Amino acid sequence: MPAMNLKESPLRPENAVHRETVPAGEWWMAEIRKGQTFRIVDVEGNEAADTLFYSLDDPQEEHYSAVDTARGQGNVYLTTGTPLVSNKGNAMLTITADTCGRHDTLGGACSAEANQMRYALDKKPMHSCRDNFLHAIQESPYGLSKRDVVSNINFFMNVPVTPAGGLSFQDGISGPGKYVEMRAEMDVIALVSNCPQLNNPCSGFNPTPLEMIIWD
Amino acid sequence: MPTTPVASERIVHTESVPGARYWSLVIKRGYTLRLTDRDGCANASLLGYNPRNPLERYNMADTLKGQHISRLTRGNMLFSDMGRALFSIIEDTVGWHDPIGGISDAALIRERYGEARFQEHWNDFYRDGRELFLIELAKWGLGSRDLVIPVNFFQKVTADDDGNLHYHGNHSHPGASVDLRAESDTLVVLTTAPHPMAPGPDYHPGPVDLMIYRSAPVTDQDFCIHNAPENARAYANTLIANCQE
Numbered sequence: 435m436p437a438m439n440l441k442e443s444p445l446r447p448e449n450a451v452h453r454e455t456v457p458a459g460e461w462w463m464a465e466i467r468k469g470q471t472f473r474i475v476d477v478e479g480n481e482a483a484d485t486l487f488y489s490l491d492d493p494q495e496e497h498y499s500a501v502d503t504a505r506g507q508g509n510v511y512l513t514t515g516t517p518l519v520s521n522k523g524n525a526m527l528t529i530t531a532d533t534c535g536r537h538d539t540l541g542g543a544c545s546a547e548a549n550q551m552r553y554a555l556d557k558k559p560m561h562s563c564r565d566n567f568l569h570a571i572q573e574s575p576y577g578l579s580k581r582d583v584v585s586n587i588n589f590f591m592n593v594p595v596t597p598a599g600g601l602s603f604q605d606g607i608s609g610p611g612k613y614v615e616m617r618a619e620m621d622v623i624a625l626v627s628n629c630p631q632l633n634n635p636c637s638g639f640n641p642t643p644l645e646m647i648i649w650d
Numbered sequence: 651m652p653t654t655p656v657a658s659e660r661i662v663h664t665e666s667v668p669g670a671r672y673w674s675l676v677i678k679r680g681y682t683l684r685l686t687d688r689d690g691c692a693n694a695s696l697l698g699y700n701p702r703n704p705l706e707r708y709n710m711a712d713t714l715k716g717q718h719i720s721r722l723t724r725g726n727m728l729f730s731d732m733g734r735a736l737f738s739i740i741e742d743t744v745g746w747h748d749p750i751g752g753i754s755d756a757a758l759i760r761e762r763y764g765e766a767r768f769q770e771h772w773n774d775f776y777r778d779g780r781e782l783f784l785i786e787l788a789k790w791g792l793g794s795r796d797l798v799i800p801v802n803f804f805q806k807v808t809a810d811d812d813g814n815l816h817y818h819g820n821h822s823h824p825g826a827s828v829d830l831r832a833e834s835d836t837l838v839v840l841t842t843a844p845h846p847m848a849p850g851p852d853y854h855p856g857p858v859d860l861m862i863y864r865s866a867p868v869t870d871q872d873f874c875i876h877n878a879p880e881n882a883r884a885y886a887n888t889l890i891a892n893c894q895e
Contacts, residue, residue, distance in 0.1 A: 494795060500711075501752030501799050504815065505846060510750070511813040521794075523757065536813075540720070540750065542711020547733030551716050551884045564731075580705050581795045595809040599721035599746065601714050 438535030439514035443615045445471060445531075445649050452648040458641030459630035461566035463574055465490055466618045466648060471530065473615040474626070475645040476590045480606035480638030482629035483589040484543045484563040487518060487526050490621035493576040496520045500539040500585040510595055512537040512587060518616065521584075526622050531615040534608045538593035541603065543567060543586050544631045553633045566627035576623060588629075589614050591636050605635045651743045653686070653827040656863045663862040667842050669855035670777045672786040674839045676701045677832040677862065679892060682740065684861040685840075687804040690824040692856035693845040694803035695753060695779055697787075698728060698736045699837040704792055706732045710749050710799040716880040720809065722747040722801060725877035727884060728830070734888040735881070736836045738874035740865075741829040744822055748805040751817075753779030753797075754846040762850035776853055779843035786839050803828055805845045817847035831865050831874070833888045 447453060451470075456462045458481070466472050474483050489496035499521040504510045506519045514532040517525040542548075545564035549557040564583060571578035590608035595601050628644050629637050662681070667673045669692065677683050685694045700706035709731035714720060716729055724742040727735040759778040766776040783797050804826060806818040844855045868875070875885045 499752075501750055504750065505752055508815050509813045510809045510815060521797075523755065540711060541715050542709070545712075545731065545733070547731070547887070548712045548716065549733075550887060551712065551729060551733040551880050555883055555886060579795075585711050585799060593715075595720045595813065597808050597810055599719055599723075599808070601720045602718050603715065 440535050441514040441531045442533060443531035447647055450647045450649050454646045456628045456644045458628050459561050460628055461570040462626045462646055463570050464624050466622050466624055468618050468621050471617050471649045473613050473647040474589055475613040476608045477645050478642035479610035480608055481642050481644055482591045482636040483644055484627040484629050485587040485589055486625045488623040490623055493623055496522050497584055512539055525619045527616040527618050529616045534590055534612045538588040538591040541588050541593040561630040563627035563629050570625055603634045603636055606638055653743055654741060660863045665860045667858045669842050669857050672782045672841045674786050676835055676837050678835050679832050680865055682829050682831045682863055682865045684827055684829045685803055686827040686859040687822045688859050689856040690822050692804050692858045694858045695800045695841045697800045697839045701835055701837045706730045708736055717878055722749055725874055727874055727881050729884055734891055735833040735884040737830040737832055740831045744826045746806045748802040748807045751802050751807045751845055751847050752799055754843055755780040758846055763853040777843055779841055782841035782843055802845055
């Protein structure tokens with residue numbers, strides 16, 4: 435699969451069944467039914483959308499799997515055509531359009547404790563995606579716990595891996611209005627943290643809103 | 651690079667895990683677990699948990715992004731999701747261990763190697779990584795929700811400039827070893843099923859020899875702790891977690 439597979443969508447936002455803006459630093463959780471299409475728009479550009487999917491039928495046992503997705507397509511980056519594969523080997527969603535071209539799934543989500551390790555011990559009070567994930571699952575009715583916060587997708591994030599074994603967080607390749615769109619292959623729960631990271635370029639040092647759009 | 655001998659008085663336990671089997675034990679702070687790839691064809695797939703709070707566990711993403719790596723070798727640490735060091739890799743005669751390949755499951759093994767049931771093959775039957783992890787995790791009250799992405803020691807997977815994944819067969823060698831110094835008490839759950847990207851069709855996952863020995867005192871010049879500022883901060887967090895011992 436090519437590293438970037440740019441493709442625009444024919445779907446028009448005015449025909450959507452749901453549109454919602456998620457401000458920077460907030461979480462969003464929603465059920466997406468099989469056959470529905472889900473788009474995340476990087477409204478102002480260079481924003482990271484840390485995303486997890488759970489099977490609605492069995493959220494505790496079946497969730498998005500970063501390594502099964504990468505190994506399944508033989509490539510570490512996500513783009514148009516990528517099936518987002520579960521820990522049980524099932525396609526949960528398929529990316530059907532992508533105007534950004536490359537999305538990360540190895541870098542994981544920021545957390546208070548990881549910020550301490552990565553930047554400075556006194557960074558612990560800074561807001562993080564894993565705070566959002568933990569808050570969301572505690573408030574949700576699905577019986578999820580911290581053990582279900584697994585390795586996630588970072589839509590719009592550029593985390594190149596080198597043949598020599600390097601990995602780095604680089605300036606975003608996304609831009610204002612770029613989007614990624616996916617078709618649900620099963621009923622799923624989407625959990626998104628609009629990343630509040632201020633210590634690295636994943637949100638361009640300026641976290642901004644995302645728009646969530648769902649079509650039947 | 652040869653493996654450094656360990657004085658016999660420091661060794662507290664040795665054991666072997668055959669191919670396609672499992673093992674688990676809490677490695678205590680102050681001790682080191684040495685894994686040896688006896689025949690040069692092992693996949694020592696390892697997960698680590700805090701035995702007092704197993705919700706804290708080895709975290710692939712934090713380990714990679716914290717050290718700017720997509721492979722593990724000497725000088726690297728295995729970080730938990732709580733910003734702490736579980737293990738430091740203090741010695742390594744291989745140079746690359748795979749943190750991104752994941753594990754095999756029953757369907758993958760059947761597709762790549764065919765079927766070999768217990769009924770016909772007795773204890774030579776084919777087993778997969780998921781099955782072995784689930785069995786061993788169950789003994790600690792853990793389950794599929796705790797089966798996160800492991801480190802596959804003695805295995806190599808690279809990504810090229812376009813992100814395409816490549817599996818490197820025959821990467822290890824007979825007698826290759828890696829030493830994991832426990833920085834906190836860590837429950838190790840280890841399996842030895844084939845790597846999910848190994849091409850097949852011959853099913854012969856290799857055995858892993860285990861040695862547990864008393865670690866040398868950690869000095870101010872410790873290579874792993876000073877390999878990167880992230881490592882030093884993770885180690886500082888680990889000292890806080892152990893400050894009342």
